[in-house]
Amino acid sequence: MLKFCTLFSGSSGNSTFIGTDRAKLLIDAGVTAKSIEQELRLIEEEPGDLDAILITHEHIDHVKGAGVLARRYGTKIAANSRTWHAMEALVGRIDPENRIVTDDTAGCLYIGGLDISSFPIPHDAADPVGYTVSDGKHKITVATDTGSLSDSLLEHLEGSNAVLIEANHDMYMLEHGPYPRVLIARIKGKHGHLSNLSCGELASKLASQGTRAIILGHLSKENNVPDVAYGTVRRAMEEAGVKIVDYADVIPPDFFGQAGHPGNDGVSQPEAGLIVAPRYGHSKVILL
Ligand SMILES: [Zn+2]
Numbered sequence: 561m562l563k564f565c566t567l568f569s570g571s572s573g574n575s576t577f578i579g580t581d582r583a584k585l586l587i588d589a590g591v592t593a594k595s596i597e598q599e600l601r602l603i604e605e606e607p608g609d610l611d612a613i614l615i616t617h618e619h620i621d622h623v624k625g626a627g628v629l630a631r632r633y634g635t636k637i638a639a640n641s642r643t644w645h646a647m648e649a650l651v652g653r654i655d656p657e658n659r660i661v662t663d664d665t666a667g668c669l670y671i672g673g674l675d676i677s678s679f680p681i682p683h684d685a686a687d688p689v690g691y692t693v694s695d696g697k698h699k700i701t702v703a704t705d706t707g708s709l710s711d712s713l714l715e716h717l718e719g720s721n722a723v724l725i726e727a728n729h730d731m732y733m734l735e736h737g738p739y740p741r742v743l744i745a746r747i748k749g750k751h752g753h754l755s756n757l758s759c760g761e762l763a764s765k766l767a768s769q770g771t772r773a774i775i776l777g778h779l780s781k782e783n784n785v786p787d788v789a790y791g792t793v794r795r796a797m798e799e800a801g802v803k804i805v806d807y808a809d810v811i812p813p814d815f816f817g818q819a820g821h822p823g824n825d826g827v828s829q830p831e832a833g834l835i836v837a838p839r840y841g842h843s844k845v846i847l848l
């Protein structure tokens with residue numbers, strides 16, 4: 561069984577947990593090691609049990625606590641070579657045996673029964689990636705900091721049973737908010753961040769193809785609020801004919817389907833759970 565939740569999400573820091581009985585992973589560690597330790601314990605995981613921290617890109621909101629965790633627990637850090645180069649000063653000294661250098665932009669790893677692969681995402685960093693993690697039965701994909709919806713991105717998200725995708729900003733709030741024009745242009749650009757509307761389009765597409773759990777993350781502090789992100793994406797999904805199920809409801813064992821056949825059969829109305837990742841503290845834990 562795969563356990564999946566965000567621990568922290570947003571420009572103030574990102575970290576996502578994916579684990580089984582045999583393997584425990586973090587995707588990014590963008591807050592202090594202490595905060596991550598505390599949050600892991602709240603979902604009944606021990607920081608010392610972590611096998612690896614997979615880094616998406618070198619921005620501080622993704623790497624802040626990685627070095628300390630690696631030194632404190634001997635946790636391995638995995639990133640591609642350009643990202644390693646760019647984050648060297650931020651993570652500090654890492655023992656050679658704890659450094660995993662993945663192939664550039666399309667690396668594959670196998671850790672404790674989990675197949676992990678990375679894929680390029682459009683973002684203004686050295687060599688940014690998203691990650692797909694599969695236990696052979698279910699597939700989870702994490703892709704935040706996505707400036708635009710490239711074909712490669714869609715290809716990797718498709719067929720996922722559960723995803724973490726970005727709902728960064730509400731377009732109106734961004735355009736009427738405190739940011740200078742040049743920053744607004746960067747965020748809206750191809751290598752910036754995804755708006756709630758574009759996220760809604762993506763979420764609808766994924767749910768129609770079978771994705772059953774969608775976590776919205778990396779919300780902007782200045783240009784978004786959880787209710788607006790949730791509302792915009794939910795509306796887009798409902799307009800596309802997707803039924804939103806509440807995670808408070810009991811989820812039947814076959815809700816998530818199998819890897820490659822994520823659960824919605826293309827005949828009956830597609831159903832998906834939709835949650836917003838809190839900025840601080842873990843999201844609802846998804847078991848699949
Ligand atoms: Zn970034």
Ligand SMILES: [Zn+2]
Pocket residue numbers: 570571574619621622705778
């Ligand atoms: Zn970020």
